[in-house]
Amino acid sequence: MRRPALFVCVAASVLIAGCGGPVMTVRHRLPAAVPLPAGVETVRVRKFAVHPADTGEVAALLTESLQKRLSRRWAIDGDARARARAVDVGGTITLETKDVKGTRTVRRWDVQTRTWHAVQVPTLVRSATATVEFAVFGPGAKDRLFTIETRRSYTSPEDPRVRGELGLERPDDPARVPPMDQILRVLLGQCADSLVEMISPREVTADVPMRGTWNSDGSAGLKAAAEGDFAAAIRHLQAAVASDPRDVNLLFDLAVACEAAGRLEDALKHYRAVVERTKGQDSVAAEAAKRVERVLKRLRL
Secondary structure: OOOOEEEEEEOOOOOOOOOOOOEEEEEEEEOOOOOOOOOOOEEEEEEEEEEOOOOOHHHHHHHHHHHHHHOOOOEOOOOHHHHOOEEEEEEEEEEEEEEEEEEEEEEEEEOOOOEEEEEEEEEEEEEEEEEEEEEEEOOOOOOEEEEEEEEEEEEHHHOHHHHOHHHOOOOOOHHHOOOHHHHHHHHHHHHHHHHHHHHOOEEEEEEEEOOOOOOHHHHHHHHHHHOOOHHHHHHHHHHHHHHOOOOHHHHHHHHHHHHHHOOHHHHHHHHHHHHHHOOOOOHHHHHHHHHHHHHHHHHOO
């Protein structure tokens, strides 16, 4: 199984034994869910077909949005040499939009007469769905490497901007519903985000405070962890846990040292043990277990 590249820095030095431990900043560098070929330096945006055809400006919106996001990591143009190491992205955009207009009766308070009056007000429910099928082609745009389909939707009654502060405004007030072109721009941006996220390596970062102990082996383990010697930290903390198996803080510190050392299966096992022994009350250990579990899942793709 592939291992993550780990960057670990100590954000705080070891405190007095028994009072606390170092805060470990751990970064897991993970491969992309759908990786591009090795050596690719340029990702170029090509033509997108649009359905229905009368919404042609949408392709330009997606191209602009996608180029902006891709340029944060790759070149989006280049000379002939760069193009030899380029992949091309094109595809198909399918839009579904719908406006339901009407009226309904509401009651309004008349300050002058101090009575309620029934009045007819206009209504609007606006919905949209953007489906983008991204086709990624290898260098020379000859061979399709893979296809990724993304879909994002919007409906105005669920938009907190339409409902206003505290959700007290009318969900069908036409004056508060965003224009359709603004909605589509957001949806296409979200689709572009999805593609870039899937083809980009990820970095998971966590600041994890170690807990400290009066146990001599535990203190030695914290000192080794602060110095970046995680193999020694694990040995000392394993000895500490063996001498005092009821101390969940020692077990937690062992889990942190294992995570920092890249021994993720061991880290997950120890974090889960802390959660189990505290009957789910240790929220920090629970969140750490979820983090390591997500990292392992990505590495196993």
